[in-house]
Amino acid sequence: xxxxxxxxxxxxxxxxxxxxxxxxxxxxxxxxxxxxxxxxxxxxxxxxxxxxxxxxxxxxxxxxxxxxxxxxxxxxxxxxxxxxxxxxxxxxxxxxxxxxxxxxxxxxxxxx
Amino acid sequence: xxxxxxxxxxxxxxxxxxxxxxxxxxxxxxxxxxxxxxxxxxxxxxxxxxxxxxxxxxxxxxxxxxxxxxxxxxxxxxxxxxxxxxxxxxxxxxxxxxxxxxxxxxxxxxxxx
Numbered sequence: 648x649x650x651x652x653x654x655x656x657x658x659x660x661x662x663x664x665x666x667x668x669x670x671x672x673x674x675x676x677x678x679x680x681x682x683x684x685x686x687x688x689x690x691x692x693x694x695x696x697x698x699x700x701x702x703x704x705x706x707x708x709x710x711x712x713x714x715x716x717x718x719x720x721x722x723x724x725x726x727x728x729x730x731x732x733x734x735x736x737x738x739x740x741x742x743x744x745x746x747x748x749x750x751x752x753x754x755x756x757x758x759x
Numbered sequence: 760x761x762x763x764x765x766x767x768x769x770x771x772x773x774x775x776x777x778x779x780x781x782x783x784x785x786x787x788x789x790x791x792x793x794x795x796x797x798x799x800x801x802x803x804x805x806x807x808x809x810x811x812x813x814x815x816x817x818x819x820x821x822x823x824x825x826x827x828x829x830x831x832x833x834x835x836x837x838x839x840x841x842x843x844x845x846x847x848x849x850x851x852x853x854x855x856x857x858x859x860x861x862x863x864x865x866x867x868x869x870x871x872x
Contacts, residue, residue: 681860681861688866688868689865689866690765690849690863690865691849691851691863692863693860693861693863696859696860736803738803738861745791745808745810745853746793746805746808747793747805747851747853747861748805749802749803750802751800751801751802752802
């Protein structure tokens, strides 16, 4: 059974800092990995999708990497801003399955 | 472009009452559809998913059921709500023919009193 873990559970940083969020998964036979952002009381917003054949994806100040063999992904946020404050979730889709399996998320607070 | 609609945004229901939450997707055909529940400290739990009309897979035994009467419509129901059904319910879709990026609705906050 696939299990997804996100570390740390919460992170508080000053504005302008570069930061890394971690995601690990137990079964490396994944189809893709997706990072989401969730604001309080809202739905999930897709940030980046990495296919299993890819090593990284970039969107603006965000960069996500994937190392399938070690079961790890990182989300790098450059020059953090207070507006980046949210919970960040990673999810994987197992090969041969249609199901997204989520981690519990990292709650990020960027202080002005 | 594709959009996903989920309603209502909030709902307060008494114990024992029925439930119907609706989710519709526009701009795509034959999507995979999902219902998730999010409880504090427990993360996102997959309740049901569907790969086609009338095809429903249930992930956990519970007081809820799901139906897909049309290609782009997914309904979450209960005949009699329990207090433990309270939570934040999220609908999502992803590409049908190949598994691609998933997109979520804005969620329904259900409080059973």
